[in-house]
Amino acid sequence: MSDAPGRVLYRGLRSGGLPYAVALAVEGGALAWAGPDAESASWADNADEVVRLPGVLVTPGFVDSHVHLEMTGHAMRGLDLAGSRSRVEALQRLAAHVSRVDDLVVHGHGWDDSDWHDGSLTGPDLDRAADGRAVYLARVDAHSAIVSGALVDRVPSLRDTDGWLGDGRVEREAHHLARAYLETVPDLGDRTASIATALRAAAAAGVVSVHEQAAPHIAPLEDLTRIRTLSAERVVPHVVTYWGEADAFDIAREYGVTGLAGDLNIDGSLGSRTAALHAPYVDDMSSGHLYLDADAVSAHVVACTRAELQAGFHVIGDRASEALIAGLRQARDVLGTDSLRAARHRVEHLEMPTGAHLELLAQLGVTASVQPAFDTAWGGDEGMYAARVGRDRARAMNPFAAMAAIGVPMAFGSDAPVTPFAPWSAIRAATRPRSGGRGLSVPAALHAHTVGGWHAARIDGAGTLDVGAPAHLAFWEVPSDADPLEAALAGEARCVRTTVSGRVAYDAATSSALDS
Template sequence: MSRRTTPEEPGSPAPEPGAPPRTVLLRGGTVHTPADPFATAMVVRGDTVAWVGAEGAADSFTEIADEVVDLRGALVTPAFVDAHVHATATGLALTGLDLSGARDAEDLLRRVREHAHRLPADEVVLGHGWDTAGWSDPRPPGRDRLDEAAGGRPAYLTRVDVHSALVSTALVDRLPGVTGQPGFDADGPLTDAAHHAVRRAAHGSIGPTVRRAAQRAALRHAAELGIGGLHECAGPEISSVEDLTDLFRLAAEDPAPRVHGYWAEAVTEPDAAVAIRELGAAGAAGDLFVDGSLGSHTALLEAPYEDAPHRHGTAHLDVAAVADHVTACTLAGVQAGFHAIGDVAVATVLEGVRTAAGRVGVDRVRALRHRVEHAEMLTADTVAAFADLALTASVQPAFDAAWGGPDGMYATRLGRERAAGLNPFAALLRAGVPLALGSDAPVTPLDPWGALRAAAHHRNPAHRISVRAAFAAHTRGGWRALGRDDGGVLVPGAPADYAVWRVGELVVQAPDDRVARWSTDPRSATPGLPDLSPGEPSPVCLRTVVAGRVIHTAG
């Protein structure tokens, strides 16, 4: 007999190994599917979508279903895929010292002092999220004041973009050679190589118990938000092999989102690329840094920073290194990718990829869908080059929401004219460039509906895209960025990764803020989505399912 549930109930337990696959019927709601714009029901068999259609036809599945879920008017969509995440750091930010609300240096130090007081004397103080852009006095606290607040403990406090950090003397003293590395500052935030060194030391101090708790917190939070897949962007300058493999193991053991890991290590030989894949990584990509970030003045620019005329940013890889990496990865059949934000960094990637295409053939390069993370400073020519080389743009709309606009951080760093050109999502889509949306958590929070809202309401109207296009980039786009075309859409034969949402009215929302509330024309096959106009509440996730397995219920 079928077990009847609602989306807030856990559902039937997973079958024992070797048992026949379970059949689940969801009915009485709205199913977001291109197969039928008026679908109200869906059948899942095992880990695969078996059928979608109208309520009347669902009756024939009632007797064979192991579970019947009464949707009670809820919306069923593909689960989101966040295409750029740092899970351990996200978990630490969720469970540890959050500095995102610090109003000034004094407030930051107060938070550090209160947090450090609760820690053992030798434990590293880890904090994240400070941003001087909103402070009346933009100067961060000096090292001596941080030493006092941390009680003499090692302290590592990352700026919101995670490309610079405030560190205490006790942490610097653990790495005597760091004082001579690029980016070291005797009293201010560390950047570049010095920052990478202290980050490795700080994260290396985290024991397996703390790391596992942080990763579990990040995965649980993602599941609560209807996220069914994460692209973990790991690498030797960001985390560790142990951190990545522990995350893979945890995701396999717990009811959790799928974790697709990238390892950001430059290679020059195909065998080295194969070795990265043997780690379980999806590619030698992610945060393989060509430059840094705009907030930390380390994104690589042709013209200098508006608020720091002596600075052009930092180069980590040149054209030759990019070309060698893409060549080796392509020959090995492994996806390559880079972190590139500034206009010079993006141009470096494109020239390197073109050089590699000249060596191994452009069709082989295109076939692997090599990717570029962030890709913020683009021109018409570089957008066209992305399309020509079949590069995937892994982008973060929340960056524009946080730092865009005529008075935002981007305008402070670049001036209003250059800042207005950042994150041109509409131009990328018009050129046929595949988009995969993500958060770069903990840089910006895990918040998929917020990302859609930010893309549809970009601070530059010329760069806005429809909610429907953004939704596709945050679901199907994440699967396609991995080289898979079967996921992120609810049609028969697709992976059963979906989320159930409590929503208000469903609408069709265009990028010019027009909201159509009429019934969807069946000839257009355009299913509606929640209204993401400014001020409208985001949907509430009632259930998240990955490969047919319930990983979150609101109850």
């Protein structure tokens, strides 16, 4: 990895709201000066490099607070079923993919049957389309999958494991067992290449830092080593690692994770009907599944606080949110408010909290790591959320404006590969919710996707264009005759360069996000 140049001056830039061109000087990996372009001459005289980007919008680089790097890269390199409009189309994509590859297990991701009109996928479907090959196809939310008969033959205990639903559908423990088998299939180079592909895509989207939410049921611990090695060898987005397992303090020390947090699941997902609800799903008789109760939440939060690690949980349904809050109250009674606030614990997703839940999270300084793109994908009166829980409950979901008003710290993420790296789309979703309710202001949304992401990882002083801040920057080509922020929110911004601590992680001219 090349060293950062001594001093780089960026000239001719646009900054949201300013009527004149601006310039930035980067030195030693940090912002050394920022001001009007007309006043940059003295910095140009002593610069090692002057980069002219006339009319280009500069912003702090974005932080994606919830990603799964290997899964994302694997989906990008393999069979991506996102956007399949029917069961038939998904099977056609599968058959075409199978004809081109000789993989030991055909691995796909991203199908979403919530608006299909020809039924969902089954194991026999996969057997026919893949001509008897072993196949694993993860649903878009990654909380359930369909597996072929040939794969079940390799892991016959699937049929006797909790979460085997017949006809090839696996969730919960059966899904974890299927994924554990998959981890034994690809070689080390495949997983490293997938992680590199995901980091490349993040940098190309103006993302300068990602929070890897690893867990035993998602990825092997060796992936954390692969991430560390890539980060040492190449210019990539800064990676904060979490491990979603209770009582794994030896792992935390050995692998240097920031917390035992992330996908430590209190419940599942709405799409797979495994999120824990108080009232049943309207399109199913079940109320989902609660994996951790309040006592388990409290014990984990207390132990992590004492170990100076972040605790965190995956929470979707309202019953799961109640378990989280009850556990946090118990932990507060043991350690006190100040200790919990100092630890900066976090919660992922948090889609169905009540006002009382938010008040306690604000009091304890717990960050809500949320995914606005979920509302774009599944919100609204005709979306998947309404189909699962009814319009009234769906309209109250993802209350970002209420979180901000009460004072809950927020960070934005994609949950890639569930949704893609697309920061401006996330900001648009947070400011213009499909429910028609009150959204965040644009400045608040930008803060959540920059400063808020760094805060969520217990890193202060990053995510701004202030002098002295790390030079984690994104540069965007936007129409010259448009307000730059409005153009970005309208989807008219194209990332042309991303820098991490002043080093170029992506440049559109070379289309390289890893080598520099």
